[in-house]
Amino acid sequence: MSMKNVDLYYFSGTGNTRLVVERMVEIFGKNGVDAALKKIEDSRPEDVDLDHTLGIGFPVAILSTYSFVWDFINALPESPGTEVFMLDTLGGYSGGIVGPLRNILEKKGYKPIGACEIVMPLNIFYIQDRAVCDEKVKKGLQRAEKYAYALIEGKSQWGRVPILSDAMKTVSMGGLKLAAWGPHQRYLKFRVNQSLCNGCGTCADLCPVGNIKMDEHPVTGDNCQYCMRCASFCPRGAIPCFINYRGKTYAAMKPGEMLK
Ligand SMILES: Cc1cc2nc3c(=O)[nH]c(=O)nc-3n(C[C@H](O)[C@H](O)[C@H](O)COP(=O)(O)O)c2cc1C
Incomplete structure (x- = not known):
């Protein structure tokens, strides 16, 4: 050993x-x-x-x-x-x-x-x-x-x-650059459905790069990494995952466990 x-x-x-x-x-x-x-x-x-x-x-x-x-x-x-x-x-x-x-x-x-x-x-x-x-x-x-x-x-x-x-890796770096590109970030933004959101802040707490700030509702910036945390762990399903087939999301555990 x-x-x-x-x-x-x-x-x-x-x-x-x-x-x-x-x-x-x-x-x-x-x-x-x-x-x-x-x-x-x-x-x-x-x-x-x-x-x-x-x-x-x-x-x-x-x-x-x-x-x-x-x-x-x-x-x-x-x-x-x-x-x-x-x-x-x-x-x-x-x-x-x-x-x-x-x-x-x-x-x-x-x-x-x-x-x-x-x-x-x-x-x-x-x-x-x-x-x-x-x-x-x-x-x-x-x-x-x-x-x-x-x-x-x-x-x-x-x-x-x-x-x-x-x-x-070179192809991947190109893809990551494209994902970080301003127009891409603005076009493919995870927008919060305010009628479903209760302002709990789980998404902001979970975002690994601090891209979500809490006002009355979450406001997303232009540094999304597309890790899916916010959409997958929102307890109210208030962040529609428009890039997934039929908007379905996946999470391996509950939001509370992920926050630990
Ligand atoms: C933005 C994004 C890109 C992904 N790209 C790939 C990929 O290139 N190849 C692959 O096999 N899986 C890809 N996946 C799937 C994830 O690697 C896989 O589901 C992983 O187990 C998720 O782990 P996590 O739950 O710890 O985030 C991608 C997922 C996301 C959200």
């Missing part, structure tokens, strides 16, 4: 990644590895403890991951040999993350010990029925358990890097 202390930094939009990292930390704990979960949106890269094994977990978005997760990764300090592992959750295909992330971390001096991509329910465009999603979550968590054991036993690897992953 090589790992003793793990700090697992993660972001989760709609709860899939959160379920995965919680299960992994549970397995670590039961097997004598002291592991802490840390939210990327509340953390500063310069505070990462380089004497602990570093874990990074996030959802795949536009073939890699969200811009603010990239910002966290890119700003990690250089390290002489800190062990690092990654995991992502995805609907089906990434491409632009596993290889490029390893390159970035190796250049900074980290020692990559494991990478795992875990299929979970898709939370955008086409939301499947609850029973199908539940089955995917079950399988995803089984995979997370296996991965946690592999890390503990020193048998994990920084898996297979998809062919053309650097090219896919």
Whole structure:
């Protein structure tokens, strides 16, 4: 067993990644590895403890991951040999993350010990029925358990890097830039249905980049990352998810649990 202390930094939009990292930390704990979960949106890269094994977990978005997760990764300090592992959750295909992330971390001096991509329910465009999603979550968590054991036993690897992953990262960066572009932000804005909204502020509390400010009702700015949190966890369903088929949303847990 090589790992003793793990700090697992993660972001989760709609709860899939959160379920995965919680299960992994549970397995670590039961097997004598002291592991802490840390939210990327509340953390500063310069505070990462380089004497602990570093874990990074996030959802795949536009073939890699969200811009603010990239910002966290890119700003990690250089390290002489800190062990690092990654995991992502995805609907089906990434491409632009596993290889490029390893390159970035190796250049900074980290020692990559494991990478795992875990299929979970898709939370955008086409939301499947609850029973199908539940089955995917079950399988995803089984995979997370296996991965946690592999890390503990020193048998994990920084898996297979998809062919053309650097090219896919370039495509992904283009997609992320387009998503951040002013006209895109204004045209594809999540607008609150004021007749349904009760002003509870859950959306503003959950937005990872502070893009939602509370007035009488929430007001969204032009820095949406499209992580789906606000639309998925609004207790009144007051943020219509116009980009999803039939407006259906997905959430892996209840708003109160996500806020913890
Ligand atoms: C904006 C956005 C982009 C996504 N892009 C991809 C993608 O490129 N490939 C993929 O397999 N899944 C993609 N997904 C699906 C998520 O990666 C998947 O549902 C993930 O498990 C969500 O994790 P979370 O609940 O922790 O946010 C995307 C989801 C969103 C909201």
